[in-house]
Structures are given as C-alpha cells and as structure tokens.
Amino acid sequence: MRLADLLERTEMIEDDLRHPLDADWSEQAVDLADDEALEGVDEVLRAEIQHIRLTLLRIEKGTYGTDAKCGKEIRRERLEARPIAARCIECA
Numbered sequence: 001m002r003l004a005d006l007l008e009r010t011e012m013i014e015d016d017l018r019h020p021l022d023a024d025w026s027e028q029a030v031d032l033a034d035d036e037a038l039e040g041v042d043e044v045l046r047a048e049i050q051h052i053r054l055t056l057l058r059i060e061k062g063t064y065g066t067d068a069k070c071g072k073e074i075r076r077e078r079l080e081a082r083p084i085a086a087r088c089i090e091c092a
C-alpha cells in the first residue's frame, strides 16, 4: 500500500466512524450491540487509525522510515509491504 492510499484510507475510516451517527446507524448499533465480532472490528479499525496517525506524525518529524527503538533504517521492502511499520524487522 502506498502512502497516498493510506492517507485516503484514513480519511475513509474516520468518515465512517464520524458520520454514521444518524438514526439508521443508532438502530443498527442497537441491533448489533451484542455482536462481539463487530466490536472487535471497530477496535481493529481504531488501532489502525492510531497507527496511521503515528505514521503521519513521524513523516512530519522526518523520522519516518527509521526505527525509533534502535535507530536503524527500516528496509524499503518492509515499508512497502507495511507502510505503518515503526520497527525494523529485528525489533518487530
């Protein structure tokens, strides 16, 4: 996934989380309140947004692509496979 796609995806996910606060969604929420699987998905989404935000923050600070733990450069292949990777393969 390229970074531009990530950004687009973040916006879509955040839209999804922000907007559906209408009547339809409330009904759905009640219907699905007991659905633990859905709660799990929501958590995964939120975690993903958090990761993407941290990634954007690292880009802003110019530390993107560097392992914050060991200071080594994260390999390009790894970043291409997983753009939100914050650790090199050895530290992951």
Ligand SMILES: [Zn+2]
Binding pocket: 067, 069, 070, 071, 072, 087, 088, 089, 090, 091, 092
């Ligand atoms: Zn490392």
